[in-house]
Amino acid sequence: MQKIRSVIVEDETAAREALKNYLSKYCPQVEVIGEAQNIKEAVPLLHETLPQLVFLDVEMPFGNAFDVLEACKDLQFETIFVTAFSEYSLKALNQSAAYYLLKPISIEELIVAVNKVQQHIINNEIFNRNKIIVENFRETKPEKQQVILPTLEGFEVVKMEEIVRLRGNGNFTDIYLSNGSKKMVCRFLKHFSELLPFPFIRVHKSHIINVNFVKSYNKGGFLMLHDATEIEVSPTYKDEFLQKFK
Numbered sequence: 001m002q003k004i005r006s007v008i009v010e011d012e013t014a015a016r017e018a019l020k021n022y023l024s025k026y027c028p029q030v031e032v033i034g035e036a037q038n039i040k041e042a043v044p045l046l047h048e049t050l051p052q053l054v055f056l057d058v059e060m061p062f063g064n065a066f067d068v069l070e071a072c073k074d075l076q077f078e079t080i081f082v083t084a085f086s087e088y089s090l091k092a093l094n095q096s097a098a099y100y101l102l103k104p105i106s107i108e109e110l111i112v113a114v115n116k117v118q119q120h121i122i123n124n125e126i127f128n129r130n131k132i133i134v135e136n137f138r139e140t141k142p143e144k145q146q147v148i149l150p151t152l153e154g155f156e157v158v159k160m161e162e163i164v165r166l167r168g169n170g171n172f173t174d175i176y177l178s179n180g181s182k183k184m185v186c187r188f189l190k191h192f193s194e195l196l197p198f199p200f201i202r203v204h205k206s207h208i209i210n211v212n213f214v215k216s217y218n219k220g221g222f223l224m225l226h227d228a229t230e231i232e233v234s235p236t237y238k239d240e241f242l243q244k245f246k
Contacts, residue, residue, distance in 0.1 A: 003031035004118060006053040009042040009068065010035075010082065011060045019055060019082070019105065026107055027114045039063035043071045051077050053117055058083035058100075066137045069130045078117045079130055094195050098133055132157060142197040143212075149175060149185045156183055163200070164225060166192050166208040178213075180227075203233045203241050211244050 006023075010016040016035060023030045034049045036042035038061045046054065046068075056079050058065045065081060081093055081100035093100050099113040129148070136145045143161040158177065167174045168189035175183045193202050199211040203223065209231060217223045221233050223241075233241050 004029055004053050004114075004121060005033050005049070005051045006030050006055065007034040007036065007042075007046060007049060007051040008032060008055045009037075009060070009065075010055070010057040011037045012057075013037075015057075015082075015103070019110075022105065022107055022110055023114075026111055029118055030114060037061075039068050039071070042068050046072050046075060046077070050075065052121060053078045053080065053114075055080050055082055057081075066134055069134045073131055073134065077130070078120060079133075080113050080117065093133065098129060143199065147196075149183055150187065151183055151185055158183075160196065160200075161210075161212070163196075164210055164213045164227065165229065165231070166196075166200075168206040176227075176229075198244075201237070201241060201244060203231060203237045205234065205236075207231050214245075217242075217245075 008016055008019055010019065016037070020032055020035075023032060030053070033051060034045050036045045040062055042056075042060075054077055056065045056068060058081055065079075065083075069079070079098065081098060082103060082105065083100055084103045099116060101109055101113060132146050132148065139145045144159065146157050146159055147163075149156045149158060158175075162178050164176045164178055166176070166189060169184070171186075171188065173185045173187055173189050173192060175185055177183070189206065189208065192200075192208055196208065200208055201211060202208050209223070209225065213225045213227070215224045215226045217233070221235075221238065222230050223233055224230055
């Protein structure tokens with residue numbers, strides 16, 4: 001197996017050196033072929049070296065990670081983001097099924113992320129996830145953002161506005177789309193409860209709905225969607241659900 005040609009983009013020298021040391025010791029399949037400490041250095045470096053993988057700090061001088069990806073949208077590489085906690089950034093990354101590491105970096109999480117990227121490269125499954133990440137970050141209307149759904153067959157990219165409802169199905173989640181199709185996704189319902197913004201709300205331990213598709217509600221505790229699906233609204237979520245329609 002050829003080594004994964006990689007670039008580190010990180011403005012803090014100590015953090016950059018620590019990551020290089022971790023990679024050398026715990027991820028020998030990674031070859032660091034370049035380093036940059038800000039967007040001004042990163043963009044020409046990535047075009048020059050054409051890496052397969054970029055470790056990309058989210059916040060840097062002169063711009064952020066999303067500016068780097070925008071300027072390199074003609075390139076195709078896997079990205080592992082390295083970031084201090086930022087709720088807005090993490091939501092954009094999670095919606096795009098991106099790999100990220102929170103500072104300080106966990107060696108175990110680093111190994112897992114690198115191994116996943118390696119499998120994508122081995123299986124030739126690289127696609128332009130970076131384009132979706134940038135589009136989601138720039139899009140101010142949540143319903144227009146895209147979400148990557150890991151399915152049993154691979155993945156699907158859908159706009160949030162196309163999702164009618166989600167139903168928990170054991171270790172999986174069934175996602176019903178406005179075109180009548182259903183996708184079985186390899187995630188717990190809780191994952192989507194934390195990920196999807198309004199107009200998605202949880203109405204039952206097994207159900208999340210897009211309120212834009214609600215047709216009616218009766219006092220017996222059931223709502224009707226435009227596709228004639230009837231869903232129970234549990235007492236736990238009833239007040240929150242009704243509040244959205246006041």
